Amino acid sequence: MTRHPFIPLKWWFCFMLAAQPAFSDDPSPTAHVWEVQEITFSAARTYANPYADVVIWVQLEGPGFAKRVYGFWDGGSTFKVRVVATAPGSWRWTSGSNQAADAGLLRRSGAFTASAWSDAEKQDNANRRGFLRATANGHALQYADGTPFFLLGDTWLAASTWRLPFKGIAPAVDYVPGPGISFEEAVSFRKHQGFNSVSFIAAFPNWSTDHRASTFADRNGVFLRNAWEKFGYWSDDGRPAAKDMADERGERSFAVLAEREGLADFDRINPTYFQSLDRKLRHLSEQGFVAMLEPVRRDACPAWKAYFDFNTSYARYVQYLVSRYGAFNLIFSGIHLDWIPKDYSLTADEFNAALTYFLKLYGPAPYGQPCTALIDSSTYHRFGHAEHCPWLTMHSVGNKPRNHGIYAWLEEIFRLNPPYPAANLEPYYTGWYHEINRPGGETPEPNSDRDNYFARAQMYGSVLSGGLAGHVHGTGAYDVTSTGEPAGWRPYIWDALRFTSGSQMRHLRDFVLSGGSRYQQLLPASDAVHPRKAPDSRDDGLDGWSFMMRTAEADFALLYFENGAARASIAGLSPLATYRWTWFDTRKGGQLTQVTLMTDRAGNVATPAFPGSAERATTDWAARLQRILRSEGTRKR
Numbered sequence: 001m002t003r004h005p006f007i008p009l010k011w012w013f014c015f016m017l018a019a020q021p022a023f024s025d026d027p028s029p030t031a032h033v034w035e036v037q038e039i040t041f042s043a044a045r046t047y048a049n050p051y052a053d054v055v056i057w058v059q060l061e062g063p064g065f066a067k068r069v070y071g072f073w074d075g076g077s078t079f080k081v082r083v084v085a086t087a088p089g090s091w092r093w094t095s096g097s098n099q100a101a102d103a104g105l106l107r108r109s110g111a112f113t114a115s116a117w118s119d120a121e122k123q124d125n126a127n128r129r130g131f132l133r134a135t136a137n138g139h140a141l142q143y144a145d146g147t148p149f150f151l152l153g154d155t156w157l158a159a160s161t162w163r164l165p166f167k168g169i170a171p172a173v174d175y176v177p178g179p180g181i182s183f184e185e186a187v188s189f190r191k192h193q194g195f196n197s198v199s200f201i202a203a204f205p206n207w208s209t210d211h212r213a214s215t216f217a218d219r220n221g222v223f224l225r226n227a228w229e230k231f232g233y234w235s236d237d238g239r240p241a242a243k244d245m246a247d248e249r250g251e252r253s254f255a256v257l258a259e260r261e262g263l264a265d266f267d268r269i270n271p272t273y274f275q276s277l278d279r280k281l282r283h284l285s286e287q288g289f290v291a292m293l294e295p296v297r298r299d300a301c302p303a304w305k306a307y308f309d310f311n312t313s314y315a316r317y318v319q320y321l322v323s324r325y326g327a328f329n330l331i332f333s334g335i336h337l338d339w340i341p342k343d344y345s346l347t348a349d350e351f352n353a354a355l356t357y358f359l360k361l362y363g364p365a366p367y368g369q370p371c372t373a374l375i376d377s378s379t380y381h382r383f384g385h386a387e388h389c390p391w392l393t394m395h396s397v398g399n400k401p402r403n404h405g406i407y408a409w410l411e412e413i414f415r416l417n418p419p420y421p422a423a424n425l426e427p428y429y430t431g432w433y434h435e436i437n438r439p440g441g442e443t444p445e446p447n448s449d450r451d452n453y454f455a456r457a458q459m460y461g462s463v464l465s466g467g468l469a470g471h472v473h474g475t476g477a478y479d480v481t482s483t484g485e486p487a488g489w490r491p492y493i494w495d496a497l498r499f500t501s502g503s504q505m506r507h508l509r510d511f512v513l514s515g516g517s518r519y520q521q522l523l524p525a526s527d528a529v530h531p532r533k534a535p536d537s538r539d540d541g542l543d544g545w546s547f548m549m550r551t552a553e554a555d556f557a558l559l560y561f562e563n564g565a566a567r568a569s570i571a572g573l574s575p576l577a578t579y580r581w582t583w584f585d586t587r588k589g590g591q592l593t594q595v596t597l598m599t600d601r602a603g604n605v606a607t608p609a610f611p612g613s614a615e616r617a618t619t620d621w622a623a624r625l626q627r628i629l630r631s632e633g634t635r636k637r
Contacts, residue, residue, distance in 0.1 A: 033085050033114050034130050034144075036282075036327045041095065043077040044104035050079075051269045052316065055098040056105050058083065060366075062091035062114070067366045069093075072323040075271040079105060082327035084367060085114030086130070086144070125288045126196070127329045131367050132290060134393070138419030140468040140520040141370065148517045151423055151470025152505050153197035153292060154190055156493070157336070158245060158480040159183065159280070160200050164493070165248045166279045177494035179483050183280055187287055189497055194506030198284070199292035199374070199425065199472055201336050202277060202321055203253030204245035205264035205300050213239035215344070218261045222306045226299035226344035228479045231488025243479060247276035264300065266308050266317065274324060285328045292425075292472070294333040294374060295321055298345035301335075305346060315358035322365050332371040334391060338399050338426065339376050348375075348382035355391040370394040374425045378409040385416050394469065398426030402458065403439045403540045407465040407547075411524050414466030421469035427458035428542070430501040431491045432476030440541030446476065446491060447499045453563060455501035456586050456620055457542040459508045460560035464547035466524050473505050507589035511558070511622050514584070514591075518556050522549035525557070525572065534566040534616070554603070555627040560586075565617045567610065570625075573603040577627055583611055584622040596628070 031037050039058060047053045056071040056079045064087055071081030085091050091112050097105040117128040122145075130144020141149045156164065164183040171188035190198070207227045213235040214227040229240035246252050255268040284291050295318050304310055322332065334355045340348060351373075365371070372394040375382050379396050383389040395413045397406050406424065413422045429437055431446035439457075444450035459471050477496030481487050487495075512519045526532055529546045537544025544564040550557030554573050573579065577599050583592040595608045610617045 029112050031085060031112055031114050032117055032128070033088055034117075034128055034329070035084065035114075036285075037083050037085070037112060039071075039081045039083065039093065039095075039108075039110065041071070041079040041081070041108065042104050043079060043099075043102055045099065045102045046077070049268060050077075051320070052267050053099075054079065054102075054105070056081065056095065057097070058093040058095050060091065060093045063087040063089040068096075068363075069326075069366045070319065070323040070362065072320055073269075073271060074275070077104070082324070084131075084327045085112070086367070088114050088116045125286065127285055127288055127290070131329050131369050132331065133368060134370070134421050135520050137520065139414065139421060139466070141421050141470070142520075148513065148520065149196075149290070149470075150509055150512055150519075151197055151290075151331075151472065152195045152509055153199055153425075153470065153472035154195055154502065155426070155429075155472060155474035155478045156186070156198050156200050156480055157294075157297075157478050158200065158204070158243070159186075159198060160202055160247070160277050161204070161245045161480070162248045162250075163480040163482040166276070166283065177497040179492075179494060181482070181494045181497075184283060186493070186497065187284065187289065190502070191287055191289070193503050194509055195473075195502075196288065197290045197292055197331070197470075197472070199294070199333075201294045201297055203273070203296055205252070205254045205266070205296065206256060206262050207242045207245040208252075208262065209233050209241050209244040210262065211236045212242070212262065213237065214242035215239075217343075218263065218303070220306070222303050223299070223343050224261065224263055224303045226341070229488070230485060231481075232486040243485075247273050249276065251276065260307075263303055263307065266304050266313050269317070269320060278324075281325055281328050290329045290331060292331040292333060293321065293325060294336040297336045298338070298340070298351075301346045301351075302344065305350065310346075310350075311354045311357040314354040315361050318355065318358045319362045322362070326365045326367060326369070330369050331394065332365065332369060334371060334373045336374050337376065337382070338374060340382075352383050352389050356389065359391045364391075370421065372396045372425070374398060376400045376426075378413065380413050380416065381409070385420075386418060393420060395420045395422040396425045397422070397462075397467075398424055400436050401540065402426075402428045402437055403542055404461075404545060405539065406458075407461055410462060410465035410467050411526075414524055423467045423469040423471060424458065424462035425472045426474060427462060427471070428454045429474040429476055429478065430455045430499045431496055432474075432478075433489050440538050440543070442541075447501075452499065452501040452504065453620060454542050456504055456508075457562050459505065460511075460586065460620070460622060461542070461545065461547055461562070463508065463512060464549050464558060464560050465526070466549070468519060468522065471505070471508060473502060475499055475501070504587065504589075507584070507586055510589060511584045511586075511624070514582075514624055515556055515558075515626070518551070519549075519558065521551050522556075522558060523552060525550045528570055528572045529559070529568050530571065531566055531568060534564050537562075537564060550625070557625040559623040559625065561610070561617045561621045561623070563617055563620050565620075567607055567615045569604055569606045571602070571604050573599045573605060574627060575599060575601050575603045577603075578630075579605065580626050580628055581608055582624045582626075584624065586620050586622050597625075
C-alpha cells in the first residue's frame with residue numbers, strides 16, 4: 001500500500017488510525033430500525049473475476065417486508081450483504097447466490113430483533129426517522145415516519161477522493177474552513193449551517209495527473225476522458241493535465257489497462273477504493289445527512305460503450321453501488337449528465353437504456369429511496385416520464401440555463417402525472433467564472449453581494465416554481481480543489497465553503513417550513529401575480545420576477561420577489577377575506593413586518609410595499625400569505 005503523493009504524512013497516520021472496519025463481521029442479534037446490519041460471507045470457491053461472476057443476496061423478511069437484498073464483493077473471498085430493519089420486531093434472512101456449488105455463499109441464515117428509536121434519539125439524527133420517500137401527493141419528500149424532509153444540499157462532486165480526506169477526527173465546534181480541511185470538518189461546517197445533504201460522484205475511473213491531457217482520445221479516436229483540468233500541470237503535448245481522483249490511499253475505483261492508454265477495465269472493480277468511500281457514507285449517515293450519490297460522470301462512458309458490453313457492465317456497476325450503499329439513507333442518481341457533447345458523452349437515450357436494463361436485471365432498490373439524475377436542462381425532456389424511464393422516481397433540472405429559463409421546466413414537471421418530487425440540482429454557482437454561469441451576461445466578483453444574490457434567486461425561484469423536494473447549492477469549488485494543488489480560476493474548497501450563499505440556505509429552509517408541512521400542498525400560481533415580470537426584466541437574467549405557490553384552498557401561499565420586482569396584485573384568493581402578510585429576510589433570515597390585507601369581491605388584493613416602503617424591490621424578499629379565520633380575527637380584536 002502506498003501513500004498518495006498529495007496527502008501530507010501527518011494526515012496519512014491519522015487516516016490509517018481511522019481506517020478500521022466500519023462494520024462488524026457478523027450482524028448483532030439486536031439492532032435499531034434503520035440501522036445497518038452487515039452479514040459477511042466467505043466464498044468456498046475461487047473465481048477469476050468475483051465482481052462479474054458472483055451474485056449474492058439474502059431474502060430478508062420482517063414486519064411488512066419480504067424482499068431480496070443483494071450483496072457485493074469486498075475483495076479476496078469476502079462478500080457482504082448490508083440489511084436494514086424497516087420496522088420493530090423479529091427479522092430473519094436466508095442467503096442465496098447464482099453460484100449453486102459454493103457452500104460458503106448458499107443457504108446460510110440468521111435472525112435479529114429490531115427496536116424503535118426514542119424521540120430524543122430521532123432528534124439527534126433525523127436518519128433514524130427512516131428512509132426518504134415521496135409524500136402522498138408525489139411532490140415533496142419525507143422520512144418514513146412522515147416527518148418532512150426538505151433537501152438542503154451542497155455540491156462536492158469529488159468528495160469521494162483524497163481531496164476531502166477522511167481523518168477520523170472530531171471537528172472543533174467553532175471550526176472555520178481552511179487548508180488541510182478534512183471530510184469530517186467540511187460536513188460539520190455545513191451541518192452547523194443547516195445543510196442535510198451533499199452530492200458527489202462515487203468514482204472517476206481514469207482521471208489521473210499523468211502525461212496525457214485532461215481531455216484525450218485513444219488511438220482509435222475514442223475519448224477516454226473529458227476531465228476537469230488541474231491548474232499548473234501539463235500533459236506531454238502542452239495541454240492542461242487532468243485532476244487526479246484516487247482515494248486517500250492512492251487506490252482507484254477500477255483496474256486500469258496501462259497498455260490501453262489508461263483505459264479503465266470497467267469489468268474489474270477495486271473494492272479497496274470503495275472501502276474508503278464506506279467511511280464517508282457512514283459518517284454522513286451518523287451526522288444525519290442524506291447523500292446524493294452519483295455512479296460516474298458521463299465522460300467515462302464513450303470508452304465504456306466502445307470496449308465493453310455497456311448495458312450489462314454499467315448495470316452491474318450501478319447494482320454494486322446500490323448493494324454497497326443501499327442500506328444508507330440516500331438519493332441515488334443514475335448518471336452525472338451535466339452536458340451531452342457528441343464526443344465526451346453517450347446520449348440520454350443510451351443512458352436510459354442501460355439504467356432500464358439495470359432495473360430489469362435487479363429490480364428497484366429494496367428500500368425504495370428516490371432515484372434521479374443530474375442533468376442539463378430537464379430529466380423529463382431528456383429521459384421522459386414514468387414508463388419511459390422506469391428507474392427514475394425523482395425529476396430534476398439544472399446546469400443550463402442558470403437564469404429564468406429554468407423555471408418553466410420545473411412547472412412542467414410539477415404538472416406531470418403521476419407526480420414526482422423535483423429539485424434544481426445545478427443552479428447558479430457562487431464564485432464560478434464560466435459562460436453558462438452568467439445570468440444576463442454578468443460575472444460578479446466571487447462572494448460579492450451580487451454573486452450571493454444570484455444564488456439566492458435560484459434557491460427561492462426554483463423551489464417556488466415547483467421544486468418542493470428542496471434545493472442543491474453549489475460553488476465554483478464543485479471539483480473540490482484542495483491542499484497540494486493550485487486553485488486556478490476555481491476557488492479552493494475551504495474558501496468556497498465560507499461564501500455567504502451557503503450560510504443563507506438555512507433561511508430558505510426556515511421560510512419554507514414556517515408553515516410546517518403546508519408547503520407540501522402548494523401548487524404553482526405565479527401567473528396570479530400581476531405583474532409577474534417587471535417591465536425591464538430580462539428572461540436570461542435573474543432580476544425583476546415574482547413567484548408564488550399556494551394551496552388549492554388559497555388559504556396559504558409562499559412568495560418570492562427578485563431584486564427589481566415590482567409591487568404587484570394577487571388574484572384568485574378568497575373573496576372578502578382577511579389575510580396576514582409576513583415578510584421574510586432572505587439575507588439575514590427571520591420574519592420582518594406583518595401586514596393585514598383584505599381581498600375584494602373578486603378575491604384580488606394589492607401586495608404591501610416592499611420593506612422600506614419601496615414600490616420596486618431594491619433587493620430580494622420572501623413573503624408568506626395566510627388567510628385568517630373569522631373566529632381568529634374576532635379573538636384578536
